[in-house]
Amino acid sequence: MRRLTLPLLIATLVLAGCGGRFSDSGWNPLRWGSGSSGPKTLEPDGGYTAGTDQRPAIGQIVSARWEPLSEGRLLVVQAVxxxxxxxxxxxxxxxxxxPGRISPDADGVLRLRLVGVPPLPDSDAARMIANPATDTINAAMSLSHVQLARITAVEIVGASNVGTLRR
Structure with a gap:
């Protein structure tokens, strides 16, 4: 037993010097744990893209309403x-x-844009004016209870108006 105790004690002291607050000291023979092998931030290499969606805003917001869901609420927006x-x-x-995150601004307002791809300029659809009775567009976004806890209001921006919905 005595033969095994001394080598185990020495091995324990050597390995203890390789980490913790002594990782940069002389007790760390191979400098294990010193230096940074991982990234210092979770931000992507090029930074978060400020690339806003290039699609134009849809004409006029007609209505916005909340629909209940078991895990939160569904925001339903109608536009022409x-x-x-x-x-x-x-x-x-x-x-x-x-991607995949939705959080409000510092004032608690979630600001959204209703965007879409317009028809090609030389197409027949681009020359026809939309009829509000038949050409209403619906868009929806689900928000969980966790996301809704920080939101006081939702502001939806269209091309010609802004709709606000309080929680």
């Missing part, structure tokens, strides 16, 4: 585009945020 043929309609945040 200026012409027929809009596609890929979506609610996007005004401030750039990491």
């Amino acid at each position: 585009p200026p012409t027929k043929g809009y596609s890929s309609v979506e609610l996007v945040t005004m401030t750039p945020q990491p």
Whole structure:
């Protein structure tokens, strides 16, 4: 037993010198744990892209309402585009945020834009004016209870007006 105790004690002291607050000391023979092998920040290499969505805002916001969900609420927005043929309609945040995250500004207001891809300029749909009775566009965004806890109001920006919805 005595033969094993001394080598184990020495090995323990050597390994203890390799980490913790002594990682940069002389007790660390190979400088294990010193230096930074990982990134200092979680921000991507090029930084967060300030690339706002290049799609134009949809014409006029007609209505906005909350629909209950078991895990939060569904924000439903109706709008009328200026012409027929809009596609890929979506609610996007005004401030750039990491993908999959939705958080309000510092004042508690979630600012969104209703955007879509307009029809090609030389198409028939681009020449037809949208009829509010038949060409209403619906867009929705689900928000969880955790996201809603920080939101006091939602502001939806269209091309010609702004709709505000209080919680």
